[in-house]
Amino acid sequence: MSASDARNPLFVPLIAVGGSLFGFGLAYSGMARPEVVLDFLQLQDLGLLFVMGGAAAVTGTVITLATRHLDHAPLTGDRYGKRERSFDRSVLLGGAVFGVGWGISGLCPGSAYASLGIGNYPILLGIAGMFLGAYAQGYWRAYRQETDRTATPSD
Helix, strand or coil: CCHHHHCCCCHHHHHHHHHHHHHHHHHHHCCCCHHHHHHHHCCCCCHHHHHHHHHHHHHHHHHHHHHHHCCECCCCCCECCCCCCCCCHHHHHHHHHHHHHHHHHCCCHHHHHHHHHCCCHHHHHHHHHHHHHHHHHHHHHHHHHHHHHHCCCCC
């Protein structure tokens, strides 16, 4: 049995509560409005810096305490460990594309969903674009893997 099969029954409800708190915080702070995010990116309103800094401080504190005092995650049963991910071209390129999209639209996934909660329904176009972009990237990656597997070395 894998650790995911032994998840605590509170796992899904707590994820929903955490997501709701996240969305409420974004909406309450005004960061669910794309124009506020664009003002931040143009260095006209640095409020997002304080919102992100506060979230990073709380998250960092909880992760530091949890990994220091617990041997496994309480809800999933998974052992804590460092995720090994190399800093390669795909990480750099993906981050750059994400940043350009964020700068053009003023949307990141979290603020886009929170924006729906405050009644900004035209944002659905931006969310559809995120899904389309993610799908296109997945399709492209699968195509590349398939062509790499079928290519034969020329000795």
